[in-house]
Amino acid sequence: MPYLTSTTTGTASTDVGTGLAVPGLAHPLLAPAEWAGLASPGAPLHWVVLDIADGPGTQPDPHCLEAAGRLRNAGVRVLGRLDGAYGQRPSGGLVLDARRYADWYLVDGFLLDHCPADRSRLPEVRRTVATLRTLRDDAHIVLGHGTHPYPGYAESADQMVTFSGAWSHYRWSRAAEWSADYPPERFCHLVHGVPRGHLEEALRIARWQGAATIYFTDRTDRGGWADPWETMPGYWDDIVSRLGMGVSE
Template identity: 65%
Template sequence: MSHLTTPVGATRAPTGAAPLGLGAPGFGHPLLATAEWAELLRCPPGTLHWAVLNVSDGPGARPDPYCLPAAARLRETGVRVLGHLDLRRGARPYAELVSDAHRYLEWYKVDGFWLDRAPTGPVHLPATRRTTATLRALSDGGHLVLGHGSHPYPGYAECADQLVTFAGRWADYRWSQVAEWTADHPPQRFCHLVHSVPRTHLEEALRIARWQGAGTVYVTDRRATGAAGAVGDAWESLPGYWDACVSRIGTGVSE
């Protein structure tokens, strides 16, 4: 069933509560991805909701001299910088996560955390709730994004500011369905990440995001080249149509 069809008994996801914005989920290290980080600084105010800082699969073993100034420059524009923490689908030890969070906060002054590979099932909900409560306290109410990649058990909506309810390829996204329970929440609670989107389908992809009630999106023509199910490398470089994407964000592409 396509995104344009609402199942019987379902409610269309809420739209219009806030403009659609961009999230940058995984650009490379600022030393290697200088063009990407520079482009983020050029985004019009309010267009970019947040950018993820991943120093070395986390904060690294010591402060990185290139990451602190890159994060600081972006924060000066009013954009949140989120530290990357890998939950490993619920298998990451709590103590490791807290230790990495402390380093991110001390070394890079992050505004919150991107919790990659977040679990989706109810069995991991109590542990995730404990982790996010701790991270929120450590970061003084920082912004938390749970990177599920698909619709999780509804209880996860209580744990974070945003849930990534889609992360994958355009061929799947264009026929995807939104979970009915998401209609109980405003668009700013959800994020969609879509790769392998042809330039000719950019506006359609943004229209789907709005229709399904996402408040933050990242759309790219880059393709995932990693192992099955690993899409992170698709976000490492700018899409070929970056300027076109930025210009269409917040403009309300017609339904």
């Protein structure tokens, strides 16, 4: 099995309850039923990302405000998406967007998407995260690297997205050795193009690699021309049911 990379206790743990992250549905006007469905009881949701217009937009959107409020009332954590542009975007712009998310939508934290992963950018990311935490006492910060970053990033984030991409790559992926030093609650995997018939295998890979927050979808990026996260997977109810029962070993 290609994804068994270590026998260290913790890396192959299957005791932690796996939950779902929703990385960025289409606007509530385009996907009203899906946003409403997220607020239904029963789904083990760890967080849902709110992305109005590649960020918070230039003014409050009443439809997004209603959708976010419905989720918060249901006990679901809502995160505002900030595009870090892999370190090319100034911290001031990120913080401005974060303030808008906090003021307009009362978000519970932030996903710093396209976060750099190299050691040289770590001090800047640390400063940005420290500022984001001043906007809300209990802000939940997720760093969206999309790959395993330099280990020091783990000390700044509540969670890190250490895989974001296609199933064809995920099924052969490996967890970094250092990740075994941290609990599964610290890691998220976002995978598109997962066939229904491979859903059980995908869940096992996440568990063996030590990621307790996942999002798997059968939607694809169509060669880079589509956003696979905009619509819910066709097997959403199946995922919720499997996580509710636990994944057999």
